Amino acid sequence: MNYKMMGKFMGKIIIVEAIFMIPSVLIGLWDRDFTAVGAFLATIGINLAIALLLHFFCKNSKDIFFAKEGMACVGLSWLLMALLGCLPFFFSGAIPNFVDAFFESASGFTTTGASIMPAVEGVSRAVLYWRSFTHWLGGMGVLVFLLAITSVGGRENGFTMHLLRAESPGPSVGKLVPKMRKTASILYLIYVALTVLDFIFLLFGRMDVFEAVCTALGTAGTGGFGVRNDSIAGYSSYIQNVCTVFMLVFGVNFSLYYLILIKQVKNVFKDEELRMYVLMVVGSIALIVWNLKGFYETFGETVKHAAFQVATIVSTTGFASTDFDQWPGFSKAILFFLMITGACAGSTAGGFKCGRALLLFKGMKRSVQQVVHPNKVQVVRLNNHAVDEKVLQGVNAYLAAYVVIFIVSFLLVSLDGFSLITNISAVSACFNNIGPGFEAVGPTCNFAGFGIFSKLILILDMIAGRLEIFPILVLFSGATWRHR
Amino acid sequence: MKIIIAGEGKMGAALTRHLSLDGDDLTLIDSNPKVLEASEERYDIMIVQGNCASMDILLQAGVKEADLLIAVTGADEINLLCCMTAHNLNPNIHTIARVRNPEYFNQIYKMRNMFALSMMVNPENQAAVEIARLLRYPGFLKRDTFAKGRVEIVELRIDENSKLCNVPLMDMAGIVKCKTLVCAVLRNGAAVAPDGKFVLKAGDRIFVTAAANELTTLLKNLGIITHKVKSVMICGGGGISYYLAKHLESSGVNVQIIDNDRERCDHLAEVLPNACIIHGDATDRHLLEDEGIYDCDALVTMTGLDELNMVVSLYANSCGVPQVITKLGHMDNAGILGDLTLGSVISPKELTSNTIARYVRAMKNHEGAALTVHSIADGQAEAVEFVADETTKHCGEPLKTLKLKKGVLLVCITKGGKTEIPNGDSFFEPGNTVIIVTDHDKRIYQLNEIFE
Numbered sequence: 001m002n003y004k005m006m007g008k009f010m011g012k013i014i015i016v017e018a019i020f021m022i023p024s025v026l027i028g029l030w031d032r033d034f035t036a037v038g039a040f041l042a043t044i045g046i047n048l049a050i051a052l053l054l055h056f057f058c059k060n061s062k063d064i065f066f067a068k069e070g071m072a073c074v075g076l077s078w079l080l081m082a083l084l085g086c087l088p089f090f091f092s093g094a095i096p097n098f099v100d101a102f103f104e105s106a107s108g109f110t111t112t113g114a115s116i117m118p119a120v121e122g123v124s125r126a127v128l129y130w131r132s133f134t135h136w137l138g139g140m141g142v143l144v145f146l147l148a149i150t151s152v153g154g155r156e157n158g159f160t161m162h163l164l165r166a167e168s169p170g171p172s173v174g175k176l177v178p179k180m181r182k183t184a185s186i187l188y189l190i191y192v193a194l195t196v197l198d199f200i201f202l203l204f205g206r207m208d209v210f211e212a213v214c215t216a217l218g219t220a221g222t223g224g225f226g227v228r229n230d231s232i233a234g235y236s237s238y239i240q241n242v243c244t245v246f247m248l249v250f251g252v253n254f255s256l257y258y259l260i261l262i263k264q265v266k267n268v269f270k271d272e273e274l275r276m277y278v279l280m281v282v283g284s285i286a287l288i289v290w291n292l293k294g295f296y297e298t299f300g301e302t303v304k305h306a307a308f309q310v311a312t313i314v315s316t317t318g319f320a321s322t323d324f325d326q327w328p329g330f331s332k333a334i335l336f337f338l339m340i341t342g343a344c345a346g347s348t349a350g351g352f353k354c355g356r357a358l359l360l361f362k363g364m365k366r367s368v369q370q371v372v373h374p375n376k377v378q379v380v381r382l383n384n385h386a387v388d389e390k391v392l393q394g395v396n397a398y399l400a401a402y403v404v405i406f407i408v409s410f411l412l413v414s415l416d417g418f419s420l421i422t423n424i425s426a427v428s429a430c431f432n433n434i435g436p437g438f439e440a441v442g443p444t445c446n447f448a449g450f451g452i453f454s455k456l457i458l459i460l461d462m463i464a465g466r467l468e469i470f471p472i473l474v475l476f477s478g479a480t481w482r483h484r
Numbered sequence: 485m486k487i488i489i490a491g492e493g494k495m496g497a498a499l500t501r502h503l504s505l506d507g508d509d510l511t512l513i514d515s516n517p518k519v520l521e522a523s524e525e526r527y528d529i530m531i532v533q534g535n536c537a538s539m540d541i542l543l544q545a546g547v548k549e550a551d552l553l554i555a556v557t558g559a560d561e562i563n564l565l566c567c568m569t570a571h572n573l574n575p576n577i578h579t580i581a582r583v584r585n586p587e588y589f590n591q592i593y594k595m596r597n598m599f600a601l602s603m604m605v606n607p608e609n610q611a612a613v614e615i616a617r618l619l620r621y622p623g624f625l626k627r628d629t630f631a632k633g634r635v636e637i638v639e640l641r642i643d644e645n646s647k648l649c650n651v652p653l654m655d656m657a658g659i660v661k662c663k664t665l666v667c668a669v670l671r672n673g674a675a676v677a678p679d680g681k682f683v684l685k686a687g688d689r690i691f692v693t694a695a696a697n698e699l700t701t702l703l704k705n706l707g708i709i710t711h712k713v714k715s716v717m718i719c720g721g722g723g724i725s726y727y728l729a730k731h732l733e734s735s736g737v738n739v740q741i742i743d744n745d746r747e748r749c750d751h752l753a754e755v756l757p758n759a760c761i762i763h764g765d766a767t768d769r770h771l772l773e774d775e776g777i778y779d780c781d782a783l784v785t786m787t788g789l790d791e792l793n794m795v796v797s798l799y800a801n802s803c804g805v806p807q808v809i810t811k812l813g814h815m816d817n818a819g820i821l822g823d824l825t826l827g828s829v830i831s832p833k834e835l836t837s838n839t840i841a842r843y844v845r846a847m848k849n850h851e852g853a854a855l856t857v858h859s860i861a862d863g864q865a866e867a868v869e870f871v872a873d874e875t876t877k878h879c880g881e882p883l884k885t886l887k888l889k890k891g892v893l894l895v896c897i898t899k900g901g902k903t904e905i906p907n908g909d910s911f912f913e914p915g916n917t918v919i920i921v922t923d924h925d926k927r928i929y930q931l932n933e934i935f936e
Contacts, residue, residue: 067525158527178486178509178530388517 001481004061006073009163011054012150013077013142017084018047020137021130024088028126036126039091047084070162072480074143075471078463081142082106085134094127099452106459108134110466111348113224113318113435114458116448121229125210128227132214135223138466139250139348140191141167148184166471170345171356171398172391176258190257191348195220198246205239215239219246222349224318224435231320231443237304240321244304244311248281251315251343253355272383273344273355277314280354284310284338288331295327306331314338316350318435320443332438339428339437350433350465352402359387359395401469406431409461413454426450431461485509485848486550490536490566491557492519494813495582495607498837499554500527503844506927511545514557537565539573547573552602552847554840556582564599571600578602578847580840584609586726586755603843610839611832612727615809618828619716619732619782621699622807623708625689625828628858629696630869631898631917636696637667637860637867640706641825642688647707654680660705662698663905666690667895667921668861675864675923677893691860693895693919695903713737713781713807719766719796720787721745721752724811724832728784729759740775742766766796772803782807790814794826801825834863845929854929860921867895869919870931872912877932884908887936891923894934 021040028037065073086098086105095101100116107114108131120128137145143163160180165173175183199216207215214227228234232243256268268274288306289299296302308321313335324335342351362380369376379386409427418426418440425437426447436443450458464472474480485508489496492514504510504527512529513536514520520531534541536557547553553570555563560583567579580603583592592604617627626639642648647659653666669676670689676682684690694702716732718725721743729739729752739759743749749763764771766787777783783800785793790812797810808827838859846853856869872879878886883894883906896919897904897912904910912918922928 158523158525158529160528161525175530178511178528180528182509 001072002062002065002069004058005063005065006069006076007054007058008061009073009143009146010077010080011051011058012146013081014047014051014054014084016142016146016149017081017137018044018051020133021047021088023133024126024130027129028124031125033124033126036088036092036124039088039093040126040130042091043084043087046087050084065159065162067162068474068480070159071166071471071474074163074166074467075463075475077143078109078467078471079475082109082459082463085109085130088127088130092124092127094123099455100448103447103455103459104131105134106462107430107435108132108223108225109138110433110462111135111138111221111223111316111350112430112433112462112465113218114430114441114462115225115435115446116455118446118448119229120225120227128214128225129210131225132217132223132227135221135225136195136217137221139221139223140187143167144184144187147180148188150181167467168346169350169353169466169468170253171353171359171395172388173346174255176255186258186261187254190254190261191220194246194249194257198242201242201246202239205236205242207235207239215243216246218319219243219317220250220348222247222250222315222317222343222347222433224312226319232308233321240304240308243319243321244308247311247315247317247319250317251277251311251347251349253344253346255346270383273358276358277344277354280338280341281310281314284314284334287334288327291328291331291334309335310338313434314341314349314351315343315347316432316434318429320436323442323444325438325442325444336425336428336438339425339432339434342432352399352432355382356395356398358382359392360399362387363392363396398469401473402431405461405464405469409457412457413450416449416451416454418449426458427461430458431465433462433465485552485844486546487511487844488513488542488545488547488550488553488570490514490553490555490563492516492523493556493558495556495833495836497523498833499556499840500529502837502841504529506841506844508844511550513541513545535562537562537569539569542566542570542573547577550574550577552578552580552844554580556605560585560588564595564601567601568599580605580843582607582836584723586723603840605836605839607832607836608723609727610835611724611811611830612731614835615724615728615784615828615830616731616735618809618830619713619737619807621703622711622713622782623703623706624699626860628856628860628867630856630858630867630896630919631903634696634898634901634903635693635896635917635919636699637691637693637858637895637919637921638699638702639828639860640690640692642684642686642690644686646686647705648684648690649686650683652681652683653678660702662694662701662705664692664694664698664702665895665905667693667867667893668865670861670864673862675861677891677923689861691865691921693905695905711781715776715780716740716782716784717772717775717777717780718742719783719785719793720811721748721761722786722788725784725786726752726755728786729756733758740780742771742775767792769799772796772799777803777805780805782809784809784811786811788813794824797826798824801827834859848929855917865921865923866927867919867921868928869917872916872918872931873914875932876912876914877935879913880911882909882911888934889926889936891926892928892934893921895919895921 021044025037025040082105086101089095089101089104090098103116176186177183195216198219199212202212211227218225232240259268285306289302292302305322309324312319340352341357342353343349345353345355366378413427414423421438422440426441429437487508488511489499490513492512500523510529513532517533524531532545547570555566557563563581567581570577579601581601582605584606624638628637666678668691669678715738718741721741725741732739741759742762742764744765746763749761753761783805785796787793793810797808800808810826811830842857854868858867860867894906897906898917
């Protein structure tokens with residue numbers, strides 16, 4: 001293991017985090033909220049001190065990196081980032097309990113949006129901004145950001161591929177252009193442009209500027225922290241519809257936006273994952289509208305709420321425009337299904353990802369055909385290209401790991417004595433980075449009721465979900481740390 | 485610059501390393517996902533898997549925006565087809581194809597026009613030319629030519645009996661009795677930029693700049709007795725051996741080729757009527773002795789296996805063959821070979837990738853581009869030749885007043901027909917040719933970049 005190189009990376013990440021806290025300090029100064037300013041300045045100080053220490057110890061690192069270092073480095077960075085990111089909540093007194101603050105910060109960075117704060121109105125704006133900003137940074141990934149702004153590594157720096165693979169979601173990650181730095185920059189430029197677009201649309205709905213910023217950041221990262229107690233429910237229909245559209249937009253693979261940029265629109269519509277995503281969203285909305293007949297006063301309102309809820313769950317955002325826990329069972333079942341599939345690979349959304357589900361399904365179909373024609377040679381295709389066997393194996397392994405972690409977390413969280421549905425949906429909401437679940441963790445409630453142990457389990461679930469499990473499994477595997 | 489490399493074999497890998505370090509945007513095409521992935525994890529590049537001659541794959545690799553396509557797959561025909569297709573899709577693209585089949589050798593100039601190629605490379609022929617050049621001046625491990633052949637940087641190995649062993653460099657001029665400059669020393673696999681007090685030790689490999697017409701003096705005064713090579717033994721009958729035999733035959737050298745494949749021997753006997761083709765195992769001591777290893781002037785190991793080449797070369801050295809030349813396909817581990825007496829080491833893919841890299845640099849800067857680039861000291865240093873012109877800074881100022889970048893050495897100035905090994909009072913003027921040696925980390929693309 002190249003510990004020094006890992007240390008160097010983490011030092012850089014912590015500095016990036018510290019830099020991104022500066023806007024919060026400014027907001028605090030503007031509001032004359034000196035507790036918050038102090039909390040942020042203290043955190044920035046701690047960040048810089050740790051970064052300095054890491055820099056000092058890891059000065060003379062070898063510039064070479066392999067898959068396991070990449071994985072472990074990404075896993076550790078995220079844990080460290082969430083840990084340091086929670087300090088402002090703790091220091092400012094917004095969240096007095098440290099584990100709660102850690103939960104909130106992890107929930108932010110992993111774009112989960114599960115909160116332990118019973119009421120957010122009245123909390124310092126600097127803290128609220130930071131809380132929403134963690135979504136934005138976590139959505140595209142802080143290492144990708146680092147790759148975009150600095151050229152890391154020495155002359156043979158193809159190893160940054162390991163970092164991109166570990167942090168970007170999806171069964172197979174590739175570059176858009178030959179240079180890593182340019183690829184990361186393109187991803188972030190698309191991300192920033194879409195976020196600004198969302199912000200402008202929200203302003204058109206006469207939303208308060210600060211709230212529009214936070215909502216846009218939360219939507220872009222498909223996070224879900226709101227700045228009002230009732231999340232999005234209190235806003236106008238226009239704003240809710242803007243959110244619906246943009247949540248869906250941020251659930252689409254970003255490389256497709258790049259294809260639009262380079263004028264290959266035809267290929268965008270041919271993308272099988274996008275087709276499945278659109279079909280799933282439209283189908284779910286239709287089924288829920290049918291199921292909700294008579295639940296809301298007008299048909300229009302039914303469609304609006306159904307679309308919003310489908311968008312918020314499938315993109316794993318977690319805003320709420322209505323209490324969907326009150327909906328009939330079938331609608332809730334559809335939402336639960338959407339929780340698990342999630343949106344497209346390569347987006348800011350969490351979950352199992354449509355692309356993986358598609359590959360899994362195709363693999364299954366092949367196995368069934370294999371029973372009928374035992375000697376038939378078959379290739380799984382996606383977008384008319386044969387899928388490498390290794391990718392298929394990866395998807396199967398991912399499913400296995402996903403189920404195992406899901407079950408173990410569910411069992412451990414159940415110790416807290418909540419109902420079956422609460423426990424299952426809480427684990428699902430955290431592991432898939434959604435936010436709200438059903439019953440005791442429904443859209444109008446929060447996670448404050450869980451014990452410390454359960455919260456720690458859920459924190460790990462959130463990070464494992466965001467990084468797609470393997471970086472975290474690598475961290476806890478003996479083979480990673482053993483010297484050979 | 486956007487470059488596509490089709491075919492990630494040995495040649496492609498060497499090019500990838502070379503060009504990605506130069507900071508170009510590289511896209512690799514190969515049909516084997518394994519090698520692609522390995523390259524992707526090592527260099528900052530993009531990969532496309534598939535047949536490089538198909539339009540679909542070429543479009544995927546971005547042929548429309550690319551500036552250069554280098555086709556170096558194993559098959560000549562695919563390379564040609566690939567370049568032709570790419571040229572059709574993007575008429576502005578430059579194309580370089582590797583064509584190494586001897587049957588096409590006589591028609592390459594016509595083919596260049598037919599397939600609209602910017603350049604054709606034949607690593608095997610290039611290696612053969614290089615070896616033939618080395619055989620003309622036995623005693624040097626490697627020769628790199630500059631200034632239209634007037635200046636050379638030659639590589640010499642210092643052993644215990646050498647007159648230069650344990651001599652500080654400032655005393656060297658007295659021994660060799662001609663003007664030379666040692667621009668790099670390879671000691672224990674690492675390149676050192678020596679100064680006057682540097683003492684040479686046995687086992688060092690030194691790189692000496694000298695005027696071409698003084699090479700004989702240099703050799704004579706070093707006590708390296710040279711006589712014309714009259715008979716050469718070649719182990720392994722591959723493509724390079726064929727080209728080499730052709731070149732040597734034309735200059736009247738007796739050639740013996742040993743190969744263990746009967747059919748190949750038959751073929752060689754057919755196309756090389758004047759050479760002596762022997763069917764047998766080149767590792768067999770008795771066979772080598774039988775065929776006169778003690779009497780030949782030079783032995784060249786050209787089999788496809790590096791380790792076999794090394795063993796045979798070591799044996800030839802112990803038999804006292806005056807000049808031994810070893811072909812190595814994989815130069816990645818060249819550092820550990822420093823202590824072995826393998827004689828001259830030739831790597832065809834490195835030679836050709838140097839040629840292509842030079843072409844790429846010339847494409848990038850039309851004006852002031854390097855005329856010649858050679859990598860020396862196992863690729864740890866680079867010798868580059870420029871022509872000074874009106875835009876060059878510090879023309880006419882003596883060198884001792886100039887501040888050059890660290891790791892940059894000015895090793896030669898040629899003025900018209902006169903070659904000058906510079907000292908502190910030397911200067912250059914517009915129109916002069918300047919040769920510099922730099923660390924491999926620093927790439928110099930323009931002459932003005934050498935100044936601090």
